[in-house]
């Protein structure tokens with residue numbers, strides 16, 4: 001199978017390309033560093049020629065809402081047009097669990113807009129919505145850090161969460177490619193629930209990051225209010241197999 005991985009040099013993309021190549025698929029890592037730009041359209045038609053499937057795991061370099069919206073919608077329109085032209089039989093998109101519920105988070109609303117464009121495109125597709133990657137705890141901390149007289153602290157709501165290993169996300173994408181288009185959304189979470197402050201605090205401690213994590217019910221998550229299970233997957237969702245502790249141990 002010839003699979004074009006858009007964002008193939010990224011956290012998930014590089015893992016996915018490696019998994020596909022290991023089992024003998026023709027996996028193309030497409031991103032700016034290989035001359036493919038989803039914003040300008042450069043190199044897209046050439047990359048998609050002869051592709052059976054496209055997996056879009058690209059990410060807006062800026063998390064600011066207007067930038068993210070322009071990036072994700074522009075990239076998706078470009079990939080849909082090119083995919084139709086090339087006769088791509090399956091377009092897989094990586095998105096985020098709970099994005100629809102986290103209406104105050106502009107970055108996540110850009111992911112929702114991306115999902116909606118793909119669903120309306122007429123292309124055979126699957127959306128994989130994953131929970132937070134284990135390696136993203138630092139990104140969450142950075143977005144939630146405030147400076148006080150006591151130093152820098154990370155302020156988070158006490159939300160239930162079920163983060164997932166990047167390797168499990170890549171493996172789930174391979175499974176979805178094998179299963180074929182579902183024309184719908186599939187969720188993926190890690191094997192065990194973990195509250196957001198503990199997830200972030202444990203990761204920071206393991207990295208000798210001195211920031212303290214403070215729980216505040218009024219704190220937002222990338223601008224979104226959390227009152228309950230917004231970050232949690234639906235019951236019966238697919239689960240990864242790598243525990244947070246196993247992942248953390250492998251980082252040392």
Ligand SMILES: NC(=O)c1ccc[n+]([C@@H]2O[C@H](COP(=O)([O-])OP(=O)(O)OC[C@H]3O[C@@H](n4cnc5c(N)ncnc54)[C@H](OP(=O)(O)O)[C@@H]3O)[C@@H](O)[C@H]2O)c1
Nearest residue numbers: 007009010011012031032033037038058059095132133136
């Ligand atoms: N972080 C999380 O916890 C989480 C959870 C669920 C879903 N997601 C979603 O998962 C996806 C992948 O995330 P990630 O962390 O793996 O991303 P990442 O490591 O930041 O990788 C982003 C990729 O996008 C490429 N890229 C950026 N601008 C591009 C452009 N103009 N044209 C072509 N490629 C471009 C980058 O390569 P170049 O620099 O070479 O262009 C890179 O390969 C994202 O859509 C994200 O929203 C993330």
